[in-house]
Every structure is written in structure tokens, then in C-alpha cells.
Amino acid sequence: xxxxxxxxxxxxxxxxxxxxxxxxxxxxxxxxxxxxxxxxxxxxxxxxxxxxxxxxxxxxxxxxxxxxxxxxxxxxxxxxxxxxxxxxxxxxxxxxxxxxxxxxxxxxxxxxxxxxxxxxxx
Numbered sequence: 001x002x003x004x005x006x007x008x009x010x011x012x013x014x015x016x017x018x019x020x021x022x023x024x025x026x027x028x029x030x031x032x033x034x035x036x037x038x039x040x041x042x043x044x045x046x047x048x049x050x051x052x053x054x055x056x057x058x059x060x061x062x063x064x065x066x067x068x069x070x071x072x073x074x075x076x077x078x079x080x081x082x083x084x085x086x087x088x089x090x091x092x093x094x095x096x097x098x099x100x101x102x103x104x105x106x107x108x109x110x111x112x113x114x115x116x117x118x119x120x121x122x
Contacts, residue, residue, distance in 0.1 A: 004040030008061050009050060016054040025053040 013022055023030045026049060036042045042050075044065055051058045059066045 005042050005047070005062070006037035006040035009042060009047065009058070010037040012056055012058070012061070013050065013054055016056060022050070022053055026050070 013019070017025075019030050019033055023033055026033070036046065044062075047058050047062065047065075050056075
């Protein structure tokens with residue numbers, strides 16, 4: 001039988017510190033930690049918190065999960081950058097259109113003034 005996440009993490013934790021100390025560092029009950037170890041359903045964020053608390057890098061134990069998380073993070077960052085660029089481009093277009101509109105109105109006023117001045121001179 002292959003060990004679940006909880007078994008793997010528990011083995012590492014017990015080599016580093018006791019469960020009571022880990023519970024204090026994570027501000028969770030010992031029961032919660034035992035439940036994590038028993039059911040093995042520990043999300044990557046919690047694994048990272050445990051690793052930080054015991055000064056241990058779990059990437060060796062869960063390389064696929066960390067690689068997937070890194071890929072997702074990279075995609076998330078790329079999407080954020082793309083949204084910012086779209087927003088900036090939209091902003092530039094917005095102000096450029098405003099400027100062109102004002103410039104056209106200004107030119108219309110100049111034409112009106114020119115016509116008005118010519119009609120008085122005649």
C-alpha cells in the first residue's frame with residue numbers, strides 16, 4: 001500500500017518536531033493535525049504552511065503537485081499582466097478619443113469664428 005499525503009507529511013514532521021509544537025506554530029488543534037495525517041486530504045497551501053513551520057521543503061515528496069501549482073501560478077500571473085495591459089490600452093484609447101473629440105470641437109469653433117468674422121467684414 002502506498003502512503004497517502006498525510007503519512008508522508010507525518011513522517012517528516014515527527015523527524016523534525018513534535019505534533020504539539022506544530023499545532024502551536026500553526027495555531028490549530030493537535031486533533032486537526034492528526035485528522036490531516038489520517039485522511040491524507042491536505043491541500044497544497046496547508047502543506048506549504050507545515051513546511052514553513054518545520055523549515056522543510058515538501059517539493060521532493062510532492063513534485064507533481066508543486067509543478068502543477070507553479071504552472072497555475074504562472075498562468076495566473078500571465079493573465080494578470082494581460083488584463084493590466086488591456087486596461088492600459090483601453091485607457092490610452094479612451095483619452096486619445098477624448099483628445100480627438102475636443103480637437104474636432106476646437107476646430108469647429110475656429111471655423112465658426114472665421115465665418116462669423118468674415119460675415120461681419122462683408
